[in-house]
Amino acid sequence: MSIPWRGRFQDSPITWEQFLDIDEETRRGLEIVDGYVVPREQRDARHQKVASRLSNAIEESAVEEMRSxxxxxxxxxxxxxxxxxxxxxxxxxxxxxxxxxxxxFDQLTADRVLIVVEVVSPGSGRRDRIHKMADYADAGIPHYWIVEFDKVGAVSIERYALEIRKRAYTHVETTHRDGHGLAVDITAPFRILIDWSQLTVAPRL
Incomplete structure (x- = not known):
């Protein structure tokens, strides 16, 4: 039976099964860290559009990889x-x-993940660059990207690769919209080519 969460105070951690008992609609706005439920940061429309544009762009490259x-x-x-x-x-x-x-209906687990991306919003920088980066590294996810954006779209993409022995990320490259022809041009974990125009959410003035 699903239960509402309503931001209840936790004095002790809960299990994964208890987390899944929270009603699905509420759970979409929650994460769980070491058994403690935390709300996700606020994301405005531009944030969500940039994430959607990036997902679609990566999917185009993924389709090419699957075809080949x-x-x-x-x-x-x-x-x-x-x-x-x-x-x-x-x-x-x-x-x-x-x-x-x-x-x-299978739950996505870290061992099946190739890349995770966080789009930085005001107030989420510390969480994205410290807490989430550490969690993703501890879980063994091989590639982590951090995206900055403005009213036009994505501004920069930082890419990190996992050092397996250290369980820590090493900075690989940062591309900038005004300084690089392509937003992404990589071969691992598979060939991905993304132009900045694919990450635009509004015209430049």
Missing amino acids: NGDTCIETNTETSVLLWEMPPTARIPDVVVNRCLDD
Whole structure:
């Protein structure tokens, strides 16, 4: 039976099963970190548009990869919960997630994730650059991107790769809209080419 959450005070951690008992609509706005439920940061329309544009752009490259490699199945999603570990339960909702395909209704877990992306909003920088980065690294997710945006669209994309032995990310490259021809031009985890125009949400004045 689903239960409402309504921002209840927690004096002790809950289990993953108890988290899933929270009604689905409410749970979409929540993450769980070491058994404690935390609300997601506020995201405005531009934030969501940038995430959607980026997801669509990565999906185009994923389709090309699947066409050239029939054994590969890759999905891209927004607003999808990723279970990083179950004891104590920690699950984040990246702005964009790229993962190996799942069966319907399966819970997405970190071992199937190729890339997670966070789009930085006012007030979310510390969470995205410190707390979430550490969680994604601890979970073994190989690639982490951080996207900054303005009223026109994506401004910069920072890309990090996991050092497996250290369980920490190393900065690979930062691209800027006014200084790089392509927003993304990489070969790992698969070939991804993205032009800045694909990440535009409003015309330049």
